[in-house]
Amino acid sequence: MAKRTEIKNLLAAPKVGEKYLVKGWVRAFRSNRFIALNDGSGANNLQIVVDTDNTAEELLKQISFHACVSIEGTLVESQGAGQAVELLAEKIEILGANNLEEYPLQPKKQTMEYLREKAHFRMRTNTFSSVFRIRHGLSYAVHKYYNDKGYYYLHSPIITGSDAEGAGEMFRVTTLDVDKPPRTEEGAVDFGQDFFGKSTNLTVSGQLQGEIAALALGKVYTFGPTFRAENSNTSRHLAEFWMIEPEVAFNDIVDNMDLAEDFVKYLINYILENYPDDLKFLDGRIQDLEKNMKKEERREMGLIDTLKFVIENDFERITYTDAINLLRSSKPYKKGKFKYEIEWGKDLQAEHERWLVEKKFKKPVIVVDYPKDIKAFYMRENEDEKTVAAMDVLFPGIGEVIGGSQREERLDKLKKRIKEMDIHEEELSWYLDLRKFGGCPHAGFGLGFERMVLFITGMSNIRDVIPFPRTPGNADF
RNA sequence: GCCUCAAUAGCUCAGUUGGUUAGAGCAACGGACUGUUAAUCCGUAGGUCCAAGGUUCGAGUCCUUGUUGAGGCGCCA
DSSP: OOSBOOHHHHHHSOOTTOEEEEEEEEEEEETTTEEEEEOSSSSOOEEEEOOGGGSOHHHHHHOOTTOEEEEEEEEEEOSSSSOSEEEEEEEEEEEEOOOTTTOOOOSSOOOHHHHHHTTTTGGGSHHHHHHHHHHHHHHHHHHHHHHHTTOEEOOOOSEESOOOOOSSOOOEEOOSOSSSOOBOTTSSBOGGGSTTSSOEEEOSOSHHHHHHHHHHHSEEEEEEEEEOOOOOOSTTOOSEEEEEEEEEETOOHHHHHHHHHHHHHHHHHHHHHHOHHHHHHHHHHHHHHHTTSOGGGSOSSOHHHHHHHHHHSOOEEEEHHHHHHHHHTSHHHHTTOOSSOOOTTSOOOHHHHHIIIIIIISSOEEEEEEEGGGSOTTBOBOTTSSEEEEEEEEETTTEEEEEEEEBOOOHHHHHHHHHHTTOOTGGGHHHHHHHHTTOOOEEEEEEEHHHHHHHHHTOSOGGGSSSSOOBTTBOOO
C-alpha cells in the first residue's frame, strides 16, 4: 500500500477497487473537486476526486496549479466522460506547495518564446514533457538500431586538437589568462603554454575519428554533443547540438543512402509504436494552433499521418545534376520566382530544396553527386572528375537533416584535394595514414539529432526540442 | 553577418489622424460551487506603454540610436 504507483503503469493496467498511492504535480484543479495529476511517467493524467466535505479547507487551498502532492485512495470507474478510471482520494499530503502569486506559468496556452525564458519550468507543461519524452525515446532508438545491427558506439573526443574538421567555426578551449596570455617572440598568443601544449577547440564533428574506428571495427557510430560557433540565427540551428555519425567500412554511396533511409524510418517507426500518447497530444496541439490559420498556411497532413507517410514511401533519390535540370524547367523558375540563380556548380539554396521536397516530390528527397568544389575535401571523387559521392537528405519543413558521403580512400586523389583546398597536410598526417596502411572504401553521414526531434514532434523551433538551448547571445541555465 | 517585423497589466493582445483619466480576455487575489475536462459565476487589485535621446503646446502613437525577441536568408546538421 505504501508503495507508489506511477501513473502510466496505473493507467495501463487499472485495477478497480484497489488502493493506490500516487505522487505528482497538479495540472488542474477543477470545481474544487477534481485534480488532474501528472507524474511525468506519460502524457496522460490521472483524475483524482477529492472528498471536499471531509477535507480541511487549509489543505484544499494548497491544492493548486503545479503544486506537488502525494495521494492515497481507491480506484473506481469514472462517472465523467474524459477518463475510464479515477482515484477517490482518502489521504492527501502536500509535498511542495506552490505560490501562484509569483509562479510564472499559468494553466493556459503560453507562447513558446515566453516558456523558453522559463526553461526551468517549461518541462512541466504538456507540450514540453511530451517533447522531452520523445527526445529520450529517440536517443534510445538510435542506440538500439545500431546495437541490433552490430555497430559499435564510438566516443569521439569533445575537445579536439585538429582544426581541419572543416565543418565550421570553432569554440576555443583554453586555460590561458585571456587578459594577458603568454606571447611568442613574434607577438602571437603562445598556445604552447596552454593546458594541452597546443591550440584546442570543441569538436565540430566526430567523423574523422569515426573513420579511424571504422577501419578497425568495421561499423561504428558516434552520438554526442557537437559545437559550432557560427552566428546562425535560424529556427534550425544551435551552437551546441547532438549529432549521430555512422561510419562504415566497405560501404559505398548507395549503401550509405540505404542506411540513412532505413535508419531514419526506424527512428520514426519507433516513436509511432512506443510514444502514441505523446504523439497524439502533439498532433492535437498542432491542429489547435492551425485552426486560426489560413488554409494555405496549414500543413497538408496531421503530424501522425505525416510520419506514417514518410515511413511507408521510398525517399526520392536524385542527382544534383538532375535536380538542377528539374529546377530550371520548374514553374517558379520560368516565372522568375526564385531569388537565387540556378546554375550547375552553385549550391542549392533553401528555396530550391524546398521546391524539390515540398512541391515536386512531396516527400523526403536524397540529392547525390554534388559538384566537388562546393563540398568537403574528404569526399570521394566520381569518375566524371567533376562531382563527388556526397549526399544530403532533405526533409519537408526542415531542409537538410543528413549530410554524408563516401570518403576518398585513394591517397593520391585525397592529397591532391587537400592541396587544392589549401589545407595543412601535416595536420592530417594521421588521416592520410588511414589510406597509406590498409585502407578501404568507406562511407558515413551525420544526422542532426535535434532536427530529427523537430520533425517527429512537429515543433517549429529547434530551441524547443533541446532542454537548454545554446544560441548566439544565449547560454542560460 | 544580412533583411523584415515586433516590444503596452503576470500572460496573450487591442489602443482611431499625435489630444483629457491607457482597455479586454485569461492568470492572480477574495467569495460561491458535489461531476469537472481550457470548469463556471460574482467581485477586487494590477501599468516606468523596452531604454536613451529628439520633434511638438501635447507622444503609447512620429523620428534617431540601442537592447531584446520572432520570421526569413547565408553557414550547416
